[in-house]
Amino acid sequence: MTSSQIIDSVLDQVDSGLEQSLERLFALLRIKSISTDPAYAEECRKAADWIATELKALGFDAAARPTPGHPVVVAHGPEQVGPHVLFYAHYDVQPVDPLNLWHTDPFEPQIVEKDGRKIIVARGASDDKGQMLTFIEACRAWKAATGSLPIRISLMLEGEEESGGKNLPPFMRDNAEELQADIALVCDTDMWDRQTPSITTMLRGLVADEVEIIAADKDLHSGMFGNAARNPNQLLAEIIASLRAPDGSVTLPGFYDDVAEISPELKAQWAGLGFDEKTFLGAVDLSVPAGEQGRTVLEQLWARPTCEINGMSGGYIGDGFKTVIPARASAKISFRLVSGQDPQKIRAAFRAHVEKMLPADVSVKFTPHGGSPAITVPADGEFLRRALSGLTDEWGKQAVITGSGGSIPVVGDFKSILGLDTLLIGFAHVDDQIHSPNEKYDLESFHRGIRSWVRVLGALAQ
Structure with missing residues (x-):
């Protein structure tokens, strides 16, 4: 088969297996892995063991490794061909308080209708269990359709991201040789809009x-x-x-x-995103940008x-x-x-x-x-180019490069400890209400997120 035919067969596997993928997501969402509360330590262990068991069933050498806090799940695929990626996500979740504002049990996931869309409602649906499972289910589809993964894949899944993550950097330092790869992948970010995928390459x-x-x-x-x-x-x-x-x-x-100034090409791309400065500020009852004069709001947020x-x-x-x-x-x-x-x-x-x-x-x-320090991935990198291509193929709309005004410490750790650049690829939306009552993840985000990773992994294998 051609590479295109192989991709199509894996995507067919994703579509036909979506119901089973949702069942696995719901099983993980039912585990109350609240990392900041010691009362839920056993639940965090349960979540780590659940993930390790699923990865073992896919042929990964996987284990829930102990730390002074909650376990870190580390897994390595058997394949030794192609580039080597290290995928990161976190299985712990925020507390659910105030419980009285939830419309349903936060640990009994539901699919409901909202604004004509089907959404998955549960604590951790978006941040970060749903996002994490998009990658694992993409690996599952590759294995089911072809018998193997298209490239070398390792995973490092944390259980303390929502409570400071203090044990992850020393864990990475202690296991730096084992965790070496060519690029890190993180699924804990948003799309630009509901139909435009994005890769975040700049973190302040x-x-x-x-x-x-x-x-x-x-x-x-x-x-x-x-x-x-x-x-x-x-x-x-x-x-x-x-x-x-x-x-x-x-x-x-x-x-x-x-x-440094951003490149004219990147500035032009940001100008074409259709970002409405008045709407952005108006949403918080403001109207006048307060940063450096002569800079767009996106420049102020991402690049200054x-x-x-x-x-x-x-x-x-x-x-x-x-x-x-x-x-x-x-x-x-x-x-x-x-x-x-x-x-x-x-x-x-x-x-x-x-x-x-x-x-x-x-x-x-x-x-x-x-x-x-801030993190920037080179805009002309080969891994970035291939990942953008895979996302564009899935969504039928040019994937864009975005920045973030915030900071994600693990990305800095990847660079300082492992020497890895990171591609942040996520399928969440700004209205997912992460950390808040009634957290949700669009069913389309979950389904097409799996399909997107199938295409990205295939593109990285080219």
Whole structure:
């Protein structure tokens, strides 16, 4: 058979086996694998064992490996031909609270109608059990239709993504040689819209710092000490105000030194996505973009670094009024970084900026809250090109390259620990209500997600 005929036979297997695929998804969704609550530790173990058993039945060398927390499922296919991919997803889920807002039992999956579409409603349906099963079921279809997988496939499936994932990086370091591959694949993201598949190739990094300004040794009466005593609230406000220029840019010295412009080709593609800036901001009752002037909102979100004030406190903030000059004032400040920026360099620049503005009798305390670099996959990479081709073939619409304003720590770990680039390919939608009551996953997302992975794996084998 030709490669096209082989793909068609595997897709036929997906379609004819969809009911059984749904039964397996529902069985996994019924397992209450809430990782953050110790009461559900056995359920997390049960989910890991369930996945390992399914993978073993497909011919994988699979096991639920112990960690100080919940198990990591590692599996390796027997095939030794073609490129080697490492697929990542997570089997743990968020708590279901508030339970009274669910329309159905969160761990008894249902297929219901919504806006003319069939949707799967359950905790974990979208994040991330449904997404994970699209890949596993695609492997199942390849095995059933052809007797083998088209390329070398390994899987690493985590049980603590929703509770910080602190045990995964050391697990990866301890097993780095075993986990080597040519490219990592992650299924935990959205499509661009309901009919346009996408691959996320840009994730912003993050630097988070808490700053505390300390002046007098106690809170002071503003009538007795006003003017004479330094007010930390005012000083902190001045420092915060100085972080941004009137044009929306960040003022830290050297902040943009390592920031590259996106290519004209990528800028043109983003311009053609039909993104409506007014609708995007209007949905949260805003209307004027606040980032760097002269940049589109998508550029601001995906390709430009930012500085945000996430929280401020100081003095009396209770009901009524208290005329006090506080002894201390603090703020939580984060920087979203883009490719090329060094988190430690940005943290040092921020702290130096603060210290430069302090009067002689005022001190400062900094508390770090994490830092990670941005990730960018080369836009001309061969694996990216093939994956885009497979997605386009399935959806009949050109797959697009997108960025993300957020950060996914495991992608940074793939790069720093294993040296792997990552393709983020997902079939979720922005209205899936992940982490919220009535989480859902479109039936089409599940079905065509399986078909998409069949085509992507076939494209990677070409």
